[in-house]
Amino acid sequence: MTDFLEQRDAWLTTNCSIARAIEAVGNRSTLLLLREASFGTRRFDDFARRVGISEPVAAARLKQLVADGLLERRPYQQPGQRTRDEYVLTRKGQELLPVLTALRQWGDAWAADEAGPSVRVQHHDCGAAVHARLRCEAGHDAPPGEIDVLPGPGLLRA
Amino acid sequence: MTDFLEQRDAWLTTNCSIARAIEAVGNRSTLLLLREASFGTRRFDDFARRVGISEPVAAARLKQLVADGLLERRPYQQPGQRTRDEYVLTRKGQELLPVLTALRQWGDAWAADEAGPSVRVQHHDCGAAVHARLRCEAGHDAPPGEIDVLPGPGLLRA
DNA sequence: TAGCTGACTTTGGTTTTCCTAAGCCAGCGG
DNA sequence: CCGCTGGCTTAGGAAAACCAAAGTCAGCTA
Secondary structure, eight states: HHHHHHHHHHHHHHOOHHHHHHHHHHHOOOOOOHHHHHHTTTTTHHHHHHTOHHHHHHHHHHHHHHHHHHHHEEEOOOSSSEEEEEEEEEEHHTHHHHHHHHHHHHHHHSSSOOTSEEEEETTTOOOOOOEEEEEEETTTOOOOGGGGEEHHHHHOOO | OOHHHHHHHHHHOOOOOOHHHHHHHHHHHHHHHHHHHTTTTTTTHHHHHHTTOOHHHHHHHHHHHHHHTTTTEEEETTTSSOEEEEEEEHHHHHHTTHHHHHHHHHHHHHHHHHHHOOOEEEEEETBBBBBEEEEEEEOOOOOOGEEEEOOOOHHHOO
């Protein structure tokens, strides 16, 4: 375990999944754009206005998200309007939903407004509120205190 | 639902739990410091080196994390050494573990090294790998496609 | 009591990020 | 075929973040 800590120094910077995920989505505007996408926003100016960022920044971030494969551009047409492109989540983008959910859950618990949260997220089938929960593959709940961190294959083989 | 989308514009910026959570932890170095804390790092220079940030930045971020109540400073003493302070996660900080876990999980799936991830996180009791899962309060798994977003109390009362 | 080490802080300069304001272009409606 | 609207891009400048290098300070250890 001490060895592990030593080795970590070298590896955590270069081969850490958390760091890589943050690299892709770890800034305010990117995460908020993904929030919007997960809420159903599709049009450019809606993204910019609802996230509260300027158009140049929205354009740059959306372009990056498309390049990274988190969003996809698709042509669409509303009746009586011209064709345009919309931004929708890819599978890769959808799979960030646990991250957004975990952030929302923490915000609800520790930084909520008196009036309560402004959105409620629920299971389509039964209407119950949805949370991000830590669980092990054996099916147990695994709260923060019951978790061990060990070297993984990428570290052992180094 | 259309009404909801209209109202959202005004509220999402000011009263959004996701935005507030991002406000507190939504930048690269803060999240990586919390990763380190959750892995057991406690000393100042270990934090700075393992996260790969300069000392001034580490000092500023750690100070902010303590001010926000995510980390706590506690005096400690190793045998034969002088007393000093260590940084440990508070409960508020521990509850960000689902966020870190969800990020790691996404990074493992979409941005992993050939050799595999550098850490393995497992349940203390049974040794099985730990993941962040979306689940509703009725106990069902709730994958991305089965989730509805609705206005919450903070929006309804506006 | 002099030196050393860990834990910062200060300084100065570079890089990144973001905003406002203005401009551009495509296509539908008139 | 002219103008409007949505969806961007460009230009210029202000603000924030970050780094390296050097300095400070407290309390062991010798």
